[in-house]
Amino acid sequence: MTRRYDAGARFFHWLFVLLFAAQVPAGILMIVPAVIGDFPVLPGVEQRTIDVIYVFHKGLGAVLLVVVLARLVWRLFHRPPPFPDTMPPLEQKIAHQTHWAMYFLMVLASVTGYVHVIGLGFPIELLNALGVPPLLPKMEGIAVAASFVHRFTSFALTGLVAVHVAEVLRHHLVEKDGTLGRMWPPFGGGAPKT
Ligand code: HEM
Numbered sequence: 612m613t614r615r616y617d618a619g620a621r622f623f624h625w626l627f628v629l630l631f632a633a634q635v636p637a638g639i640l641m642i643v644p645a646v647i648g649d650f651p652v653l654p655g656v657e658q659r660t661i662d663v664i665y666v667f668h669k670g671l672g673a674v675l676l677v678v679v680l681a682r683l684v685w686r687l688f689h690r691p692p693p694f695p696d697t698m699p700p701l702e703q704k705i706a707h708q709t710h711w712a713m714y715f716l717m718v719l720a721s722v723t724g725y726v727h728v729i730g731l732g733f734p735i736e737l738l739n740a741l742g743v744p745p746l747l748p749k750m751e752g753i754a755v756a757a758s759f760v761h762r763f764t765s766f767a768l769t770g771l772v773a774v775h776v777a778e779v780l781r782h783h784l785v786e787k788d789g790t791l792g793r794m795w796p797p798f799g800g801g802a803p804k805t
Contacts, residue, residue, distance in 0.1 A: 614692035615793055615800065623682035625797035627717070630675050635769055637668040642762075669728055670737030676721040683714055695788050709775060716768035723761035730754025 616624070641664050691710075694703045725747075728735055732749040782790035 617689055619685045621797050624794055634671050637664050640664050666736050669735045672724045673735050673738050676725055679717045679721045697788055713771055716764050720764040720768055723757040726757035727754050727761050
């Protein structure tokens with residue numbers, strides 16, 4: 612019998628997926644010019660467009676930071692349902708560790724993004740508009756290190772998410788053990804199945 616994650620876990624899971632799906636392409640588009648060192652990056656794409664994407668990425672990053680910390684707190688106080696009995700113990704162990712690795716990378720990627728921007732003294736326009744002051748002083752050395760960690764953890768998280776999604780789809784389509792139903796629907800869905 613499939614057991615479902617509670618409503619809070621499902622809400623945070625799919626909210627994060629939605630935000631992450633917008634954040635990663637924006638982050639990649641932003642660094643393309645720095646990597647290839649040329650403008651326009653794509654025909655018709657000017658510096659102004661890249662600037663707008665930066666503002667978007669920084670603002671969404673701040674939202675993600677709050678969502679990720681809330682999600683982590685939720686997870687720490689809510690035990691997930693046990694894996695299906697049909698899942699071999701080694702696979703359960705790997706899935707469990709992969710989930711925690713994703714939490715670790717989600718937190719690290721979000722925190723280092725914030726430290727990078729604020730540490731270099733740059734604004735996060737969304738937070739400024741909301742009247743939220745910078746929580747850290749300017750600290751260039753740490754900001755540069757944070758930038759490196761941010762880039763590495765973001766790519767690592769994206770890779771791990773790809774493996775995670777492939778594994779969920781394998782369970783859903785090949786094993787047909789109801790794995791997707793453990794995290795679906797994002798809202799409501801009645802009491803967790805037992
Ligand atoms: C941004 C991308 C994603 C991230 C960071 C992510 C992260 C996670 C994490 C951390 C868990 C474990 C939850 C916990 O134990 O508290 C989880 C579970 C799950 N995710 Fe994702 N996920 C992502 C995308 C997806 C997508 C696209 C799907 C669907 C195709 C999916 C389906 C599931 C399912 C079914 C579970 C429950 C697995 C189980 O316990 O059997 N996830 N996800």
